[in-house]
Amino acid sequence: MADHTPRIRVPKKAAKGDVVEIKTLISHQMESGQRKDKQGQVIPREIINKFTCAMNGETVFSADLEPAISANPYLSFYVKVEGPADLKFTWVDDNGSVYEADAKIAVA
Template sequence: MATIRPRVKAPRKAAPGDVVEIKTLINHGMESGQRKDKDGNPIPRQIINKFVAEFNGTEFFSVDLAPAISANPYLSFYAKVQESGEFTFRWHDDDGSVYEDSKSIEVA
């Protein structure tokens, strides 16, 4: 599998009460477990099964993902910001790996 790399696009600045759009994408093959290799052996399932977004340590968005999700899953969602802080994003893989990224936002 290629290198798994999360990417996040979020604004760096906002006004108090603004609703900001956050876009995430992670490079991941999202193997469903339904396919077979060239020798006819099943390819084991390996998917990102959960995504969690936090702001200043408080979860505000999460989603459980299933094998039907395409490779390189893209998520777009919104957050209302009242104060400056840090967004933290975590992708949980079937193999127990957790991929993380964070972005700071200044609210003034």
């Protein structure tokens, strides 16, 4: 079975009101469903189709991903930090598998 380990890069500290960059990458084959295997059979589609990031329980970023996204999708986005932040990242793929990661940002 493939390793679908999410990797995230979040600053450990920020000042109140700072806009910080969040970077995420997840290992996933992102099979589009348009390729064929060596026997000529179509390889079934299996992509991560939804990504969300919640900060302190409120969604601050979400994306719907399509088959044209490359393997191991990388996403980068910015959020404004108003206080200590608990971040929850969620990726969902076509077969219903859910991959999650958490991070914290302290406010200095």
